[in-house]
Amino acid sequence: MTKTESRILVQVDSKAYAQKPNGKEIGGVKTRTQNSTAKNLTMEELATEIGQGKSFSPGILEGGLGASNWKEQQIFGVDIDNNDETLPTLTPKEAMKICKNNGVLPALCYKTFSSSKEKPKFRLMFKLNEPVKDEGKRLIVASTLVTLFPQADKSCVNADRIFFGTNKKVAILNKTVSFDKILEVSGKQIAPAKELTELDKLKAEFDFENFLNEACGKITRKTETYIMYKNCPICGHHDDFIYYKKSRTFKCFGAHGGAGGSIIDYLMATRNLSQKQAIDYFKLETLQITKKQK
Ligand SMILES: [Zn+2]
Structure with a gap:
């Protein structure tokens, strides 16, 4: 055929x-x-x-x-x-x-x-x-x-x-x-929230991929450019949560319009925080925990 x-x-x-x-x-x-x-x-x-x-x-x-x-x-x-x-x-x-x-x-x-x-x-x-x-x-x-x-x-x-x-x-x-x-096209559609340069630096050093591996567990699909996790930490659905390696961003395609962006957007979505709270949480909690693990 x-x-x-x-x-x-x-x-x-x-x-x-x-x-x-x-x-x-x-x-x-x-x-x-x-x-x-x-x-x-x-x-x-x-x-x-x-x-x-x-x-x-x-x-x-x-x-x-x-x-x-x-x-x-x-x-x-x-x-x-x-x-x-x-x-x-x-x-x-x-x-x-x-x-x-x-x-x-x-x-x-x-x-x-x-x-x-x-x-x-x-x-x-x-x-x-x-x-x-x-x-x-x-x-x-x-x-x-x-x-x-x-x-x-x-x-x-x-x-x-x-x-x-x-x-x-x-x-x-x-x-x-x-x-x-x-998926490649969808990764280009995400614009992470604008933040300060100092924070950008911290984010760049932060291993978001490893963090998600621990938070999400089972992986459905993995290529050179993205990872699809079995269980979405944001909406709970299957196979709708993607991590984009190059831009270090994620997207949940869940029913309520979805969510996407950087680790800050992730913390906002999973912990119901404002952007300011999420940035503080990232600096004071997330970074400290991952530092201790090393
Ligand atoms: Zn989802």
Whole structure:
């Protein structure tokens, strides 16, 4: 099987629409789509279904509707709705530039039913090289992709999200993204809180990685650039806590918007401290304890 022939699982509505389904129709669309048997489609076949105006569910749901029935997912959608009037309009061309700059290219791109010349609305579908079957990983991929684009609809990261088809052209790029690439991109999205130079020095000397190894225990995945811990010390979920070696930062992708940054941000999140309290705690407690251990 060549790469372009690879297939992905997706749930597709049996009914096609020539325009955007209205409020009354949406419930039926969701029920039909997510109760359907998942199809094994190539990107070309999926593009055809979408171009016929059929809705689809990238997350595979088994045993009924609702995010709790989510089982696996290989494609992820980002909606650029240009609804934020305070930001400049993002065109498909500019969105593609963002994709290229981050080395994360979509498999499909299409303008939605309600797109207009004045206000372009479009959807990028990204394909992973393998399906994710873990809720933590799903959230990491979904929120990282959405955060890449300033005009993206930030609310579309839920597991049971469905997407409508279109009455416009569907561009097939058929690119694939790896989970490791997503993590690399997510690491660049974290801006640690600004602090004083003296503190930066202390932080640079501090072995955050070793500290986390002791605090978190079991490691799910470890590469040259990051470590994924089994148990998240912040939200308690599995596989949603990442340590980025190069920047010495962490991120929890947990359900409540997540948390991320330096050891100071970590102490703020795990001990419910203000930034000032966390800095004091770091100097007086954390550093002293790790010094004694040496
Ligand atoms: Zn977490």
